[in-house]
Amino acid sequence: xxxxxxxxxxxxxxxxxxxxxxxxxxxxxxxxxxxxxxxxxxxxxxxxxxxxxxxxxxxxxxxxxxxxxxxxxxxxxxxxxxxxxxxxxxxxxxxxxxxxxxxxxxxxxxxxxxxxxxxxxxxxxxxxxxxxxxxxxxxxxxxxxxxxxxxxxxxxxxxxxxxxxxxxxxxxxxxxxxxxxxxxxxxxxxxxxxxxxxxxxxxxxxxxxxxxxxxxxxxxxxxxxxxxxxxxxxxxxxxxxxxxxxxxxxxxxxxxxxxxxxxxxxxxxxxxxxxxxxxxxxxxxxxxxxxxxxxxxxxxxxxxxxxxxxxxxxxxxxxxxxxxxxxxxxxxxxxxxxxxxxxxxxxxxxxxxxxxxxxxxxxxxxxxxxxxxxxxxxxxxxxxxxxxxxxxxxxxxxxxxxxxxxxxxxxxxxxxxxxxxxxxxxxxx
Numbered sequence: 001x002x003x004x005x006x007x008x009x010x011x012x013x014x015x016x017x018x019x020x021x022x023x024x025x026x027x028x029x030x031x032x033x034x035x036x037x038x039x040x041x042x043x044x045x046x047x048x049x050x051x052x053x054x055x056x057x058x059x060x061x062x063x064x065x066x067x068x069x070x071x072x073x074x075x076x077x078x079x080x081x082x083x084x085x086x087x088x089x090x091x092x093x094x095x096x097x098x099x100x101x102x103x104x105x106x107x108x109x110x111x112x113x114x115x116x117x118x119x120x121x122x123x124x125x126x127x128x129x130x131x132x133x134x135x136x137x138x139x140x141x142x143x144x145x146x147x148x149x150x151x152x153x154x155x156x157x158x159x160x161x162x163x164x165x166x167x168x169x170x171x172x173x174x175x176x177x178x179x180x181x182x183x184x185x186x187x188x189x190x191x192x193x194x195x196x197x198x199x200x201x202x203x204x205x206x207x208x209x210x211x212x213x214x215x216x217x218x219x220x221x222x223x224x225x226x227x228x229x230x231x232x233x234x235x236x237x238x239x240x241x242x243x244x245x246x247x248x249x250x251x252x253x254x255x256x257x258x259x260x261x262x263x264x265x266x267x268x269x270x271x272x273x274x275x276x277x278x279x280x281x282x283x284x285x286x287x288x289x290x291x292x293x294x295x296x297x298x299x300x301x302x303x304x305x306x307x308x309x310x311x312x313x314x315x316x317x318x319x320x321x322x323x324x325x326x327x328x329x330x331x332x333x334x335x336x337x338x339x340x341x342x343x344x345x346x347x348x349x350x351x352x353x354x355x356x357x358x359x360x361x362x363x364x365x366x367x368x369x370x371x372x373x374x375x376x377x378x379x380x381x382x383x384x385x386x387x388x389x390x391x392x393x394x395x396x397x398x399x400x401x402x403x404x405x406x407x408x409x410x411x412x413x414x415x416x417x418x419x420x421x422x423x424x425x426x427x428x429x
Contacts, residue, residue: 057382067419115155128163230255280310291327315351
């Protein structure tokens with residue numbers, strides 16, 4: 001995929017008449033992406049001689065596409081820029097700067113200059129520890145001149161922040177209890193114990209150690225609930241059109257018994273509590289989150305069997321089945337399920353309204369993403385926009401409820417409202 005901020009550079013190369021196959025080979029860009037980009041360039045050229053609604057619609061599409069791409073890449077570019085700043089110095093350069101500090105013979109100006117250079121890059125915990133020891137040695141053994149005390153303190157603050165940032169990363173990634181305890185001891189010796197940030201990191205270490213111990217305790221069991229073969233077997237059975245109901249019920253009882261026994265071994269306060277609702281929940285999450293693996297061929301039969309075997313309420317089952325169908329883009333099947341159960345059960349009217357909205361929003365999302373990502377002629381894109389506009393207007397789509405995805409760094413949720421030109425209008429009313 002061509003990065004958003006590289007597009008203008010690639011367009012310049014295409015304008016100069018270079019062969020697309022050559023560009024694809026030299027710059028490692030998929031041929032399909034280059035063909036799409038060239039089509040967009042041709043559309044812009046044709047736009048200069050077009051008038052009326054077609055031109056107006058195409059400009060709308062371009063605006064939607066631009067807004068979407070800005071949101072998609074915005075945070076990633078900032079993150080990449082920050083990464084470049086953090087890695088502005090090579091590993092070898094960092095080693096040389098640290099060596100210069102050690103050889104500076106307590107010259108505060110040289111040390112301060114080198115410490116400011118280190119502020120541009122990431123340092124290991126060990127490097128920070130060595131720097132702090134050097135700075136403490138200078139403070140204790142050198143008679144400081146006017147202003148040198150402040151410079152030395154500033155250097156220590158820079159390295160301390162880098163050191164604590166390094167510790168924070170280790171806390172997140174490490175599962176070694178001994179390593180975490182050792183870091184905690186170092187913090188007691190080297191850092192200001194009254195600092196709120198230091199206290200927070202110590203609490204994180206304590207929690208991480210507790211979490212690791214709990215996980216180790218669970219892993220000592222013969223088999224964790226999440227690894228149960230019965231759950232996998234049951235999930236496939238419920239989606240099987242030739243399901244043996246009695247056998248499936250036996251599997252549920254067997255799994256329920258195993259879980260109660262495991263709870264007893266762990267001295268759980270809920271050891272004798274029935275685990276069937278837990279089993280049902282795990283099966284539902286599998287069906288919802290892995291739609292390509294768990295395919296619902298006969299929704300009506302699956303719903304009936306889930307009621308009979310898992311003994312859970314109809315609303316919960318409908319949400320699971322509809323979510324699976326939405327993920328597989330089987331919107332007509334999903335609508336048929338809603339239509340059928342709205343007629344036979346008036347008590348679930350609110351649930352059906354919610355599910356119908358979910359289907360409409362997912363359909364709208366797909367139409368918008370196709371509009372953004374597919375490069376057709378100006379006329380084709382104009383027609384596609386009109387179809388989307390009609391759907392939003394006739395079906396009273398709330399643009400704030402249609403989620404198009406997330407930015408590439410996973411921080412921002414992108415909604416139709418963020419890119420839609422008429423977002424000041426509320427079509428849901």
